[in-house]
Amino acid sequence: MRVAYLAGRAVLTGLVRRLPLAAVPPLRRYSPVRRAVRWGGVPRAVHTFALPDNPELRFVNADSQVTQQLYWGGERGWEPELLPWWRYACRRAAKVVELGSNVGYYAVQGGRAAPGARYLAVEPHPTSARTCRENLALNGITSVEVLAAAATADPAQPYIDLVVPWEQQGTPTVAFMARGSELPASMADRRATTVRVPAVDVRSLLDGVDVLKVDVEGQEHALLAASWAPLREHRPTIFVEVLPGTPQLRALLARLCVELGYRCFIPRPDRLVPLSPGRLPTVDVQGEQGTNDLILRAG
Secondary structure (H helix, E strand, C coil), X not given: XXXXXXXXXXXXXXXXXXXXXXXXXHHHHCHHHHHHHHHHCCCCCCCEEEECCEEEEEEECCCCHHHHHHHHHHHHHCCCCCHHHHHHHHHCCCEEXXXXXXXXXXXXXXXXXXXXXXXXXXXXXXXXXXXXXHHHHHCCCCCEEEECCXXXXXXXXXXXXXXXXXXXXXXXXXXXXXXXXXXXXXXXCCCXXXXXXXXXXXXXXXXXXXXXXXXXXXXHHHXXXXXXXXXXHHCCEEEEECCCCCHHHHHHHHHHHHHXXXXXXXXXXXXXXXXXXXXXXXXXXXXXXXXXXXXXXXX
């Protein structure tokens, strides 16, 4: 399976990346072709690109699933149900902390929406952190600080080993800590490489936080549990990825609702769908609403 997957991706990638610039605009406009080629990356001749549905924003051509979805699909190509709520929350925040910034898509969107806010983007993978900085610079955003480190629950941990599964690209969308991660078996049980990266105590990042985004591939439960005191004090709006097979995270989110008075919602582009604490242990968020993310607001 691994060999077949890589071979198929290599063929599609080879075709797409050899496309001449003149051939690209019609393909980006024609939906059936766009859907077929978007998994092949971005043509090699493209160095930077504007989003097709928001040309004010530009991104560098990186070896990244996020980048290729943005190139072919624009804002509608990457978590469109979450974006309006992210902008809304950032505009009303004095301090934003994003744990797991990847190539900086949400940092660009949040930095553009709230140029006066203090924004800390934390990204452990060195290639992703570098790409995040490049995308911020490309859009003239100077209010976002990028911290190239992994947020951890252990204050005594100076480094962590970051596991990158075999099918991931140069700037991976999936990279997780070797120990203590809560992930579906389909994500965790794969051949992988390991990268050692600096670590930072999550508690040290949250003073005065108004908006907190957590997308850290299996460490959400540990980081939120370690952050209980600052969450209770500052009561930020929380954006969190919730995958299947995450009972510890789901139990902790239910505790936030019951003990700290948070209300939980499933984001849709035009509305927030309330989710009761009692449904958190078993709800299939992706199956019901087509998203992996939840939003928690202090009551």
